[in-house]
Amino acid sequence: MSLFVTLWLSLTSIAAADAVDSWSQIHDGLLQEAAYGQLEEAGKVYERLVRNLPADDPVRAQALVHLGQVRYTLDDITGATDAFRECIRTGPERQRCSIAMNDLELEQISITKTPLHWTFDDTTHGFIHPWSHSNTSTIQIAKEDQQQSMLAWTKRLSPQDEDELLLGFSLSTSPSTLRVRAKAEHVDAYLRFLFLDRYGRWYTLPTDRAQQVSTTSFSTISVKLRTLLPMDATHPPLKLEDLSRLFIRDVTAQYSPQSVENVIFLDDFQLY
DSSP states (O other), X not given: OOHHHHHHHHHHHHHHHHHHHHHHHHHHHHHHHHTTOOHHHHHHHHHHHHHHSOTTOHHHHXXXXXXXXXXXXXXXXXXXXXXXXXXXXXXXXHHHHHHHHHHHHHHHHOBOSSSEEEOOSSSOOOOBOOGGGTTTEEEEEEEGGGOSEEEEEEEEOOTTOOEEEEEEBOOSSOOOEEEXXXXXXXXXXXXXXXXXETTSOEEEOTTOOOEEEOSSSOEEEEEEGGGOEXXXXXXXXXXXXXXXXXXXXXXXXGTOOOOOEEEEEEEEEEEO
């Protein structure tokens, strides 16, 4: 056997042993969490792996996921955010950490009481844009034709490209109506309103069709919450106190062959 082959086999064996040891440390951290409730100690295990492993190592990505979760459980919101952002930036668990970041942000700004009215004169609102779409679209407070302020949702249309805005609920009251005004800038937009309860059950409008948003004038979209229907016929009607998420999904790409940048303006959001 040549010296080169011997050296290669030795390095391969070392790398394999290191990988097994890294996964073993992940399991040790999970054991400390689940069996002993030692969240701080588990966090130290994950921090050590994050610090010592290469950025593209799948074990490091797993460590970042668990580190973010541990820090969030310990009410270290800043630390959890840092862990999830690093995971999104570098790792193969980007999608998982994007969802975690969405949930973390929504829990901080969820709607807790009604009636509620947002005019978007400032940044005081509860909409977030998913981290998984942060490179293709944005939301910001802007003015259409230098008129009143509103929420501007900017994105580039391409075939099969969908985007969404998220809104969280943790309600102590039971509203009956959701209402928002919307207008598109370059091409007519089509929006679907999807609702999720805290048990993971999906609900939609009775017609279950996209709402058309014109470029010529504002459309008022009004949703009677008690008329929402489960997307799975085996699920019960929605209890408004269980309402957890609203997804406003832009499905314009299903209706328009154009590949352009479009802006959807939202204004006068009400929940009552």
